[in-house]
Amino acid sequence: MNMNPISSLPLPPGNLGLPFIRQKKVFQKNYQDYIKEIYEKYGPIYKTRVLGKKLIYFQGYEAVKFVLTNENKYFTSPIIFKNYKRIFGQTDISWLAGKEHRDRQKLLAKALKNKVLDNYIDTIHNLSQSYFSKWMKSNYVDLYFEINNYTLDLVLKLLLGIDSASESEIGNYLKDMSSGLNTIPLALPWTKLGHALKSRDKLFNQFEQIIVERQKESDFGSDVLGILLTVQEQINSKLTVRQIAEQMVNLLSLGRKELSSALSSFLILTSEHLDVLKFLQIEQEKLDRSEPVSLAKLKKMVYLEQVIKEVLRLAPPVSGGLREVLQDCSFQGFRIPKGWNVAYQINSVLQDPEIYEQPERFNPERFNPINAEDKKKPLCYIPFGGGARECIGKEFAYLVIKIFISTLLDNCSWKFKENQDLTINKFPVARPANKIEVCFTNG
């Protein structure tokens, strides 16, 4: 008899409970504590039910590596939650698989990687300076609120050439759309989903108009949209206006909050480590101030890069990723059934004491060329995920963070209001738990 050995294996430990009851318990707790607790109690894999779907958490180096290295074999992009499909569409890179996914990656890489990043330097530098001038005119500013406006302005300028987005309705449209994701799937004018769809229509109309106008120009321009349109013509790719708009909304929603998270965590964590700030200043002083910002100059900011890496390790903006199981497989003697969802956890790897010495300590020196803790094992440094679905905006993100922080160090001093709670909440995107006020001054 032809017995499939996988089908005879037990399911991972855990509790499926009744649909929705389990989920309620999860969200009653601090999510990060819950994740840590199940890891300590049950080990690297644990089954549960979230939003009515069967889900297995994968934690720790080996389990996470198993997910990241088996993309397209055992795992693929997750089943889209119904509301998500209705609000954001389903043609952006996050939901594509196999060849379609690889083709989209290649297309986006042309606009987000390598030499093309040169195009974006002046915009990032100028916008950073104009925000710092504004902040220096105030007494204390609300750090996360201001950084969130900065990233909205920046990302929309770089993606679609939109100016001063934070003064428009776009931020509110995005908020409405996010609020519609985990609610009852009833689209009436007064329900959250109804509001989300109305805002979705307004945002997509605005983006589609910009795309149509741009397609009429002889020179498509040098922002992300311009590069995509140019490359599309060259490689004869045929995305519709709607598909381009969906991809732009996807880049905006995957990039902007993560950048806000990284920048605010950077300022919070360094404010508690003045020695690190001092070394950062010394590195900037050694560079030629009169030399304009360039990719070559940014490459020289080696210590800054180490500090960014440490911030992203201790406060990873993204807590993990979701996948759907493509075919039955097994991990450490447990069956992982086809059709279930899987959630891999980034923090569990970045906090692993077998990889990172005293993982709870803020220590940028762990990334110097001698210690190189991020190179200890393949896929052990994963704030940007890893494998076939690694973040396509990684270089772009480093570019923004490096320019923002080096320009800040060159132009300002800053001081946090005393006795503030600087806790960073880690889920769903790392961000300050409370309002944090900071005073920026000249020099």
Ligand code: HEM
């Ligand atoms: C510090 C900033 C950022 C962090 C920490 C970050 C983190 C991540 C992570 C962990 C993933 C993988 C999720 C998974 O495995 O399912 C991801 C995917 C992605 N990120 Fe980022 N990201 C950042 C900034 C950006 C920016 C600025 C952009 C675009 C402008 C971007 C675009 C994307 C896209 C398109 C994907 C999906 C890739 C795919 O499915 O193939 N990210 N990001």
